[in-house]
Amino acid sequence: MDTLLASAPSFPVPTPAPAFRDTVANWMRQFQDWLCQELEEADGLAQFQEDAWEHHGGGGGRSRILTNGNIIEKGGVNFSGVSGTMSDKAAQMLLMPDPRYFATGVSVVQHPRSPMVPISHMNVRYFEAGNGESWFGGGLDLTPIYVDEAQARWFHEQIACVCQRHNPTYYTRFKEWADEYFYITHRQETRGVGGIFFDRLTVGQDGDRDALFAFVREVGEVYGRAYTELMRCNAELPYTAREKKWQMVRRGRYAEFNLAIDRGTRFGLETGGRTESILMSLPPQCEWHYNLQPELGSPEAATQEWLRKGVDWLATSPTV
Template sequence: MHSTKEQISDWFKSLQDHICTELEKADGKARFKEDAWQREAGGGGRTRVIEKGGVIEKGGVAFSAVHGKTPEKILQALKLPEADFYATGVSIVIHPENPRVPIIHMNVRYFEMSNGVWWFGGGIDLTPHQVDKADARYFHMALKEVCDRHDASYYARFKNWADDYFYLPHRKETRGIGGIFFDHLNEKEGKTKEALFAFVQGVGMLFPQVYTHFMRKNGALPYSPAQKDWQMLRRGRYVEFNLVWDKGTKFGLDTDGRTESILMSMPPTANWAYNHSPEINSAEAETLSLLKKGINWIE
C-alpha cells in the first residue's frame, strides 16, 4: 500500500517538530517562533524562525503543503500536461553567528499531480565560511552512509548532482562543499514509492545529527574580526545563489507561494566588496581554491 500525500505530509510535519526540538537543545538559548499561514489558492504551512540564539543568528525550518491548479509556467518548464498539483515538504536554512560554524541547507519534498504523476526530491548541502577538510569529510561520510543504506549508487550520483546544482556560474565557484541533491525520483528508478520515501526520510533525519554536531563542536570557538568580515562576504554569495539560480525559490514564487517563507533563507546581514581578493596563502584563499566541483571529500 503506497503512502498517501496526506501521510507523507504528516511525516514532514513530524520532521519539522523533531528538527526544531534538536536545534533548540543544541543552541541552548533561542526558541523557534511559529508563523502559520494559508495560501489563498490552496493549502498552507508552518514557518518557524529562530533568531539571536547562542549559536544560531538566524534560521528557518519551514513546512508547507500547497495544492491547486498548476501554473502554466511550471507546466511548460517541466513539460507536463495540464493537471492540478499537490506539493509538500520541509525546507531549512541555518545561518550561525560564529563564522567557524557552517551554513547549512536542507530540503525534502514530495510532488504529485491529479493525473497520477508523482516524485520525491530534496538535498542537503553545507556552506562553510572557511573550509575545514575534517568537517567536510565528516559531513560527506554521513551522507554516504545514508545513501548506501538505500542504494550503493546514490552517493556518487547525487553528490555530482549537488556539485552541478549548488554552483554559481557567474562566479565560477560552488556555493560550498556540496552534499547531495536529487529530484524527480519516481517509479522510473526501479524502486517502490515506499522505498524512495524511506530514503527521503533518512536524509531528513540526518539533518539534526550532522548540524548539531557542528554547533557543539565549533559554536564556541574563537574568531577574529577578519573572519567575521569574510563571513559577511560568503553570505553575500549565498544570497546571490538563492536569488539568481535556485530553482526552489523560483518554484515558490511561480506558484504564488508565501514570500516571507520563501525568502526566510536569506541571512540577517551580508556584504559585498568590490573586486575583493583574499591574501595569498590565507585561509580565505584556500577556501576559494576548494570551491569547485568534483572534489572527493571522503579520501
C-alpha cells in the same frame, strides 16, 4: 567526530493515512517538530516562532523562524503542504506534465552567528501531478565560511552511509548532482563543500514509493544529527573581526545563489507561495565588495580553492 552517527534510522516511521500524500505530509509535519527541537537544544538559547499560513489554491504551511540564538543568528524550518493549478509558465519551467499539483515538504536554512560554524541547508519534498505521476526530491549541503577538510569529509561520510543503505549508486550520483546544482555559475564557484541533491525520483520508475519515502526520511534525519553535531563542535571557537568580515562576504554569495539560481525559490514565487517564508533562506546581514580578491596564501584564499566541483571528500586526503 571520527565515527559515523547512528548507523540505522531512529526517527519514528509515520503512521499511515488513507491517502499516501497525507502519510507523507503528516511525516513532514512531525519531522519539522523533531528538527526544531534538535536545533533549539543545540543552540541552547532561542526558540522557533511559528507563523501558520494558508495557500490560495489549498492547504498551507507552518513557517518557523529562530533569531538571535546563542549559535544561530537566523534560521528557518518551514513546512508546507499545498495544492492548486500552476500557471503555464511555472508548469513549463518545472517540467510539470500537468499543471495541477500537490506538494509537501520541509525546507531548512541555518545562518550561524559565528564564522566558525557553517551555514547549512536541507530540504525534502514530495510532488503529485494532476496526471497521477508522483516523485520525491531533496538534498542537503554545507557552506563553511572557512573550509575544515576533516569536517567536510565527516559530513560527506554521514551522507554516504545513508545513501549506501538504500542504493549503492545514490551517493556518487547525487553528490555529482549537488556539485552541478549548488554552483554559482556567474562566480564559477560552488556554494560550499556540497552534499547531495536529487530531484524527480519518480515512483515506479526509480523505485516503489515506500522505498523512496524511507530514503527521504533518512536524508532529513542525517541532516539534523550531523548539523547539530557541527554546531556543538564549532560554536565556542574564537574568531576575529577579519573572519567576521569574510563571513559577510560568503553570506553574500549564498544570497546570490538563492535569488538568482535556486529552483525552490522560483517555484515558490511562481506558484504564489508566501514571500516571507520563501525568502527565509536569506542571511540577516551580508556584504558585497567590488572585485574582492583574497590575499595570496591567506585562510580565505585556501577556502576559495575548495569551492569547485568534483572534490572527492571521501578520499583519505582530498587535494586542493
